[in-house]
Amino acid sequence: MIEVQELTKVFHQKVALEEVSMRIQPGQVFGLIGPNGAGKTTFIRLLNQIIAPTKGSIKVHGTSLNVQHVRSFGYLPEERGLFREMRVLDHLVFLGKLRGLSKFESNKAALDWLEKFEITSWNNRKISTLSKGMAQKVQFIGSILHNPEIVILDEPLSGFDPLNVDLLLEQMRNFKAEGKTVIFSTHNMNSVEELCDEVALIHQGKLVAKEHVLTLRSAYKSGNFKLRFRGSKMAFAHALWTWFELLTCTELSDSVYEAHIKSRGDYAFNQVFERLSEAVKLELIEEQLPSMQEVFVKLVTHEK
Amino acid sequence: MRNSWLLAWREFLERWNNRSFRWMLILGPCLMVLTIYLLLLSGNQGTNKMKVLIADPANLLEGKIASNPIENVQYFFYDDYVELNPFKTSPKFNEFDALVEVNEKVLINKKVFLFYKESPSLALKMKLKFDLERRVEEVMITQFTTMSEEDFRSIKQPLNIDFRNVNDPYGQSSDEVGWVGFSLGYMMMFFIAFFGTNITRSINREKSSRISEVLLASVRPHQLMMGKIAGNWLASLVQLGVWFALVGIGLVILKTWIVPEFFTPEYLQGVQVTGSQLKELGLEANAPQNDQVQLVYQRINYLWLLPNFFLFFIGTYWVFASFFTVMGAMSGDHSDGQQFAIPTWILLSLSIFSGYNAMAFPESGLTDFFTYFPWTSGMVAMVKLAVGVSPMEYLFLCVAWILQMVVGTVCVVFAGRIFKQGILSFDHKASFRQLAFWLRKS
Incomplete structure (x- = not known):
């Protein structure tokens, strides 16, 4: 050591x-x-x-x-x-x-x-x-x-x-x-x-x-998630309610969508899952961590 | 220590792999032997044949001159005065190479002028002097004395005052031998300057290429400096050793095959003046071998001088090389190195001067100072050793050598510290303030 x-x-x-x-x-x-x-x-x-x-x-x-x-x-x-x-x-x-x-x-x-x-x-x-x-x-x-x-x-x-x-x-x-x-x-x-x-x-x-x-x-995550779901886009948007902001939503195939959402508060992964699983069938949820590049810039900018 | 040796060996190989270094191993001694050959020849340069016109209007010599005429010199007598201009220009005198004017006063003032068109060789000069002096003596004896020639010659020797050092009552030393010491010292300084500047350059190069950072992670700074000094020392020793060996062989070749005639008692037989004839005239100082031959082959005590040369070369190289490492450690780039080299060149020049001073004023206080001043003691030692020293003086020279080693070691430690502190100062001119700071810091 x-x-x-x-x-x-x-x-x-x-x-x-x-x-x-x-x-x-x-x-x-x-x-x-x-x-x-x-x-x-x-x-x-x-x-x-x-x-x-x-x-x-x-x-x-x-x-x-x-x-x-x-x-x-x-x-x-x-x-x-x-x-x-x-x-x-x-x-x-x-x-x-x-x-x-x-x-x-x-x-x-x-x-x-x-x-x-x-x-x-x-x-x-x-x-x-x-x-x-x-x-x-x-x-x-x-x-x-x-x-x-x-x-x-x-x-x-x-x-x-x-x-x-x-x-x-x-x-x-x-x-x-x-x-x-x-x-x-x-x-x-x-x-x-x-x-x-x-x-x-x-x-x-x-x-x-x-x-x-x-x-x-x-430590520098910004509450961004990437999701893939099967179901109604409208139901998904409603389920986000005021807790999450829908950033993008792309239809991959018939009723299969890929969406990027951003948490409006400090919500954890399981909260996202609970809230959304009632409205659509979730196939993938991935928390989007900032890259080291972003962390570096944030840290240095913050220090400045 | 192992790493210092590794660095030294690398440094040596760098020199060895340099083509010019290998060429100089051979060329240097060849040039030196050629110089010695020219030196030997210089004792016998000039024409060896002459037709001499003797203007003798009073007929003092009675048309006689040489008791043993030879082909090389022919004398012709002229019973009138000859002016120089006609002698030079008139076709009448074209065939003559020299004019000797013998007038009535020659028996009183014993002064004869020989005007030559081409300078005669040393041997021929001696022959001419011998013939004229002998003939004038015969005339004087006949005209002014009733003595025999032998009696006259035994009493004619002038008073000869010879100035000798009380420590050298037999006059074994001389200026020429002093010059030999000076020349060896000069050669020492030449090698030191050449290989020493290599040290500064090498340090600068490593600083510029940043390899020093890699090296410093493996070795201590003073080990790095030691490696540089030792590597260049090794290269200089190899070169010196080869030079001495080849020059020695060259001298043997010169003596055996190139100019063997310089080493025989009949050296001057070309003009047929033998040793006994010279002695007869009191000219034995001009022995059959010329001074240079005697100096190179007989008067230099190589067995004494060469080991001492190497000993003092080590001390002087050490003290100068350590100084060169200080310069290298202080400098940030090549141009900086040149600036810092000025004090080193001043020391080198001072060293040369000290050698001259030791020859001219061996007992002066300044010479004593130079004997113990580490950067000049090597040079002074060579002059003193060549001329000859008492055991006590030799002991003092050894003390000076020890002083060189101590000062050199201190300088190497300093250089290491400066190098370590200034390692990041690439392309940065080090001021004396900064230097003091670095030394204090380390």
């Missing part, structure tokens, strides 16, 4: 992170979201001891963050960088060795990953000859070569085409299945929704929210 207590970082009188406290449970995929310049990268750099905190502490499994912890992390920084004149395989072996692997282990792990990503043909290519996306792939492999328990990825999806985004998301799913802790910052809310167990929203250096994804989405 990673436990952060009142973490603060000040750069030349500019507060980049202000008293952020949180716990990240082991085996979680933990998303860090927030607008540009919010302090996500600063938080990640502090976790990797790239910079020292002005105040506060970080504990890993109950002990203060130290060099051994950091060395065991897998870290992909936001700003990508590789030695341009080195060859792909040599570079990966070098990075693996820096993380404590032997030459043999490093070489084997590098070849396995290159094969997994189907890029073994790049082995002897110089980094300078790779495209930005290709280099990012190599750097991603370099950061996880030593099979870390905790993987910290700063904007791992940026700069990748959709195919490679899928490839990376797939890999993160695998990490989750293997029980690794994955901490990643992103602006890609779909990936947050799909992958993350918990998210933390950082805005202007402050922790605005830290919740399970579903809890967070539920």
Whole structure:
């Protein structure tokens, strides 16, 4: 478990992170979201001891963050960088060795990953000859070569085409299945929704929210439901009475309709069901939760 | 430590894989051997053949000059004065290469001018001087004394005052040997400047490419700095080692196959002046081998100088490299690096000056200061070691070396701290205020 207590970082009188406290449970995929310049990268750099905190502490499994912890992390920084004149395989072996692997282990792990990503043909290519996306792939492999328990990825999806985004998301799913802790910052809310167990929203250096994804989405639900029913449209509209507002109603087939309704109060799912089931035959009721994108916008706008 | 070594090895391989580095491994020594060859030749440049016209209106020499005439030099006598302009322009004198004017006063003031159209070689000059001096002496002996030639020559030696250091009463050291030390020191500084700037560049490059962030997650900043220094040190040692080995081989080749004649006692036989003849005239200082040959092949104590060169190279490289890492850590980009390089170049220039100062004023207070000033002590040590030091002086030089190592270590720790604090200051010019802040923070 990673436990952060009142973490603060000040750069030349500019507060980049202000008293952020949180716990990240082991085996979680933990998303860090927030607008540009919010302090996500600063938080990640502090976790990797790239910079020292002005105040506060970080504990890993109950002990203060130290060099051994950091060395065991897998870290992909936001700003990508590789030695341009080195060859792909040599570079990966070098990075693996820096993380404590032997030459043999490093070489084997590098070849396995290159094969997994189907890029073994790049082995002897110089980094300078790779495209930005290709280099990012190599750097991603370099950061996880030593099979870390905790993987910290700063904007791992940026700069990748959709195919490679899928490839990376797939890999993160695998990490989750293997029980690794994955901490990643992103602006890609779909990936947050799909992958993350918990998210933390950082805005202007402050922790605005830290919740399970579903809890967070539920907290911002607006009482929207999607229904499919068989029966009379008129009876359905009457049954809504003053409690619900009919947003849309589309006939799918003979007497089968799909409707979107919005609750005018704080009515729960079972109340909807009770009220409507007397008037029509309900085939589907689904509460429409806001997307993480909407939650993000709401949170940030609210903070403003 | 393992990671420092990994980084050092990577840094070394980066240099090694650079084509120009590998080319310079071969080209550098070739150029040095060529320079030495030219140096050796410089002792014997100029024409080796001459037709000399001796204008002797008073017939002092009586048409005689050389006791052992040779083909290379032919003397012709002219019983009148010859002006320089006609000698240069008149077809009558076209065939002559040099004009010697012997007038009546030569027996009193012993001054003879030889005007040449093309400069004679050192050996030929000696031959001409030998022939003329010997003939004038014969005339003087005949005209002014009743002595034999042998008696006259035994008493004619002038008083020779030689200035010598009290610590070097036998005059074993000399300016030339001092210059050898200076040259080795200069070479040391050349390598340090070359590989040291690589360190600054490399740090800047890693900052710009942001790989430093990945590296810092695995290694401590001072380990990163150490890796850079050690990698470049390794590359410079390889280059130096190869250079010394190839230059050594080149010197042997020069001596054995290219200019073997420079190393035989008959070196000057082309003009047939032997060692005994020179001694006879008191000219044995100009021994059959020229000064440069003696300097390169006989007077430099390579077994003493080279190990010490490597020792002081380590110390001087360490103290300069650590300074270069400070510069690299402070700078935000390449142009910034250039700005910060100015103090380093000042130190390098100061070091060169200190070497010259140590040669010219070895006992001065300034030389003492430069001996212990970490950035100049390597250079001064090379000059002192080449000229020769007492055991106590050597001990003091070792103290200076230790001082270099200590100062270098402190600088590396500082560089690491600055680097760590300034890691996020990409493309950002670090002010001295900021620097002080970073140091205080760390």
